[in-house]
Amino acid sequence: MDLNELQRRALHIHDLYDELNLRERGRTWTREEFMLGFVGDVGDLAKIVMAQEGARGMPGGRAALEHELADCLWSVLILAHRYDVDLNAAFLRTMDGLDQSITARGGRDADQRERGQDVTA
Secondary structure (H helix, E strand, O other): OOHHHHHHHHHHHHHHHHHHHHHHHOOOOOHHHHHHHHHHHHHHHHHHHHHHOOOOOOOOHHHHHHHHHHHHHHHHHHHHHHOOOOHHHHHHHHHHHHHHHHHHOOOHHHHHHHOOOOOOO
């Protein structure tokens, strides 16, 4: 599944939540509420990672980790949509900038270039 398909699926679930919230609460979530939900998901993910590393006890194991990672991804996709961010373009732009910055500071690719090795593999 590519990013566009993930976004379509995330928006479908977003729309279902909007319908549910309208029916049960008479309103939909604001962008700020989606952000707060994301913060909660990141907190849950942090606890699960701590459990995975043996720093705390928590049921759920690998399935809980996968679930929270998916929740966090859903939140990022929805926030990008709600703020009209082309996540694909933003991600590529950001990774290109990081690649250039790290390489300029003498990262692995810089060492390989100095030795004449191909860095695209």
